[in-house]
Amino acid sequence: MxxxxxxxxxxxxxxxxxxxxxxxxxxxxxxxxxxxxxxxPPLKFNSNKVEKKSYQLLLDYQDPFLRSTNVKNEQADDIHNENQNLVRRLHAWNWPNFTYSGCIRNHKKVVGLLQINSSNLLVQQGQVYHDFKVYQLYSDSIIMEREGEKRTIVKHRN
Known part of the structure; x- marks a missing residue:
């Protein structure tokens, strides 16, 4: 029903x-x-003619890319010499043997597996280990920095 x-x-x-x-x-x-x-509704057509305007370009300015700089700056030479001394000073020591095994990622942080000489370390980006700063962590490489010199260590393949 x-x-x-x-x-x-x-x-x-x-x-x-x-x-x-x-x-x-x-x-x-x-x-x-x-x-x-x-x-x-009927279309309204405006029969006024539009006058063509002519414009004139002012092209009498200097090209900023073709300027010649004949003035020699003494301060730049001093900086160049300081940079050469700095480069020589940076390469005065040897880097230890690094072996990068990869990284572990979770939702909060990235941890890399690094072996310096024979000691195994879990490293994080921005931290300092044995005078080496971890500059950047990637899945296939790590960038280490010491006294301004950066080196990329590629992942060790088994």
Missing amino acids: NNKKTMYILLPLVLVLWGYIIYRFVEQANPELNFANSEP
């Missing part, structure tokens, strides 16, 4: 819904039905 009541209630609702959907579809497909009695 209960199924008949729901059938009598739901069947007209479904028919009304489908009728409304078909009506909307037909209304959109035939726009002539909506505007059968109305005519489109």
